[in-house]
Amino acid sequence: MNTKENKRRLNMRRQVRARIYQPVAMLVHAIAxxxxxxAGALMAxxxxxxxxxxxxxxxxxxxxxxxxxxxxSNPVRLVPCTNLSEIDVVLxxxxxxxxxxxxxxxxxxxxxxxxxxxxxxxMMGDDFGGIVEKAKKEVGCEVIYSTGESIPGRxxxxxxxxxSVVEQxxxxxxxxxxxxxxxxxxxxxxxxxxxxxxxLIPILNEMGxxxxxxxxxxxxxxxxxxxxxxxxxxxDFPSPWIEKMKDQLGVDYLAASSFGSDPDSGNPFGIEGAxxxxxxxxxxxxxxxSAERVIEKKKEEAMETCGDLREKLRGIRIAVLDGFSFGPxxxxxTEFRMRLEAISxxxxxxxxxxxxxxxxxxxxxxxxxATRRYGCEPKVLRDLTPEQELEVFKxxxxxxxxxxxxxxxxxxxxxxxxxxVNFFMQSMSIGFDSTMILAExxxxxxxxxxxxxxxxxxxxxxxxxPNLIPHWKKLGVIWRTIAExxxxxxxxx
Numbered sequence: 001m002n003t004k005e006n007k008r009r010l011n012m013r014r015q016v017r018a019r020i021y022q023p024v025a026m027l028v029h030a031i032a033x034x035x036x037x038x039a040g041a042l043m044a045x046x047x048x049x050x051x052x053x054x055x056x057x058x059x060x061x062x063x064x065x066x067x068x069x070x071x072x073s074n075p076v077r078l079v080p081c082t083n084l085s086e087i088d089v090v091l092x093x094x095x096x097x098x099x100x101x102x103x104x105x106x107x108x109x110x111x112x113x114x115x116x117x118x119x120x121x122x123m124m125g126d127d128f129g130g131i132v133e134k135a136k137k138e139v140g141c142e143v144i145y146s147t148g149e150s151i152p153g154r155x156x157x158x159x160x161x162x163x164s165v166v167e168q169x170x171x172x173x174x175x176x177x178x179x180x181x182x183x184x185x186x187x188x189x190x191x192x193x194x195x196x197x198x199x200l201i202p203i204l205n206e207m208g209x210x211x212x213x214x215x216x217x218x219x220x221x222x223x224x225x226x227x228x229x230x231x232x233x234x235x236d237f238p239s240p241w242i243e244k245m246k247d248q249l250g251v252d253y254l255a256a257s258s259f260g261s262d263p264d265s266g267n268p269f270g271i272e273g274a275x276x277x278x279x280x281x282x283x284x285x286x287x288x289x290s291a292e293r294v295i296e297k298k299k300e301e302a303m304e305t306c307g308d309l310r311e312k313l314r315g316i317r318i319a320v321l322d323g324f325s326f327g328p329x330x331x332x333x334t335e336f337r338m339r340l341e342a343i344s345x346x347x348x349x350x351x352x353x354x355x356x357x358x359x360x361x362x363x364x365x366x367x368x369x370a371t372r373r374y375g376c377e378p379k380v381l382r383d384l385t386p387e388q389e390l391e392v393f394k395x396x397x398x399x400x401x402x403x404x405x406x407x408x409x410x411x412x413x414x415x416x417x418x419x420x421v422n423f424f425m426q427s428m429s430i431g432f433d434s435t436m437i438l439a440e441x442x443x444x445x446x447x448x449x450x451x452x453x454x455x456x457x458x459x460x461x462x463x464x465x466p467n468l469i470p471h472w473k474k475l476g477v478i479w480r481t482i483a484e485x486x487x488x489x490x491x492x493x
Contacts, residue, residue: 041116094130181231313443324343330370
């Protein structure tokens, strides 16, 4: 056999080994390192305009963390690191951490440096607290550190950084003076729908409620110091750092959204949802009697404004993918009287995130119970093939599908689509105006001519995730594993 043929076979064997090794290596590393804790931590730091992260780890860890598992189209641009080597891992990296804090301050002059540990520094046992206190004497800014894996049971990622903000920045300056009848409006800082609470501000002002701070929307370090002055935090979902503010700084909270068996109390969107949230705020602040008149007036104005829109949407037959109780679908049915014909559930996504069959079944049962509460009897579809699903939609006369993408597939079948997930993530806010915007967006989708996508529809789709080809579905599973690691990091931040 000639030398050329030997080289060809050797290269082929190397390529086969590479194809086998690379995904396995990525999965093993992901499960061992829980990398989403750093993605969440970086999102928290990026939510503070004059803060800079410092990754205490090797350059490879810092480079990997530039991939934003919460939003892959928006990578983290600035990720300085302490450049740990194998020798540092053995002998300790405290000196490098100390020098890096000082160097980072002189290079960028931030108001806050947040040290974020990685897997190597978690195992090394460096004295983060001691080094940070020592370095703070040499720089003109605040320095804090997230605890990583050093405290068993500690929330990771985003929650870890925000708990560190409470413990290391706010508690040492307590107690804080309180501003009566004041609230903070606090969003999850992941570059998605940062204006979720903005529609409430003029109504709160009219109710006599002072908006103390809005986070995380153009938030700076000085704004963080103002947070404990409010009487109440208005948040999208409960989180550990908000609990700490309640227990240790005396700032109670109201979670606007919650998942439960009662969709009325768990869904803050739509006219009724906005009115409920405003009434709860007023009751918590002890101004319910005076605020009720303002809220009722605003509610009546919104109902009148949406009257014509309601008549245009009334009776339109819709189908919903992957859930009714949370998001635009429930508002379209309850506020605009659209007719729910079918709900299609695909279990692969939730199960690939680690949800058990029992939990998933309970979620569906709660969802179906909510539809019946509003007088709907939709056809319930579970894990049908795309072809079977479309056949049912056609039989039920569905005119619009509230989906999470893949509109081209429905257009090909002659059915219009509305990307409910995209609207929820980018435009759906708590307040009366958002309801009108939702209705106008749906009417626009209904009036838009159905498009044909001949090239897209020639591509074979995966049966379990019809928005992806089979190869990309597999890559999606790998990405979720990387994002969540061994501890559900993407779900818990």
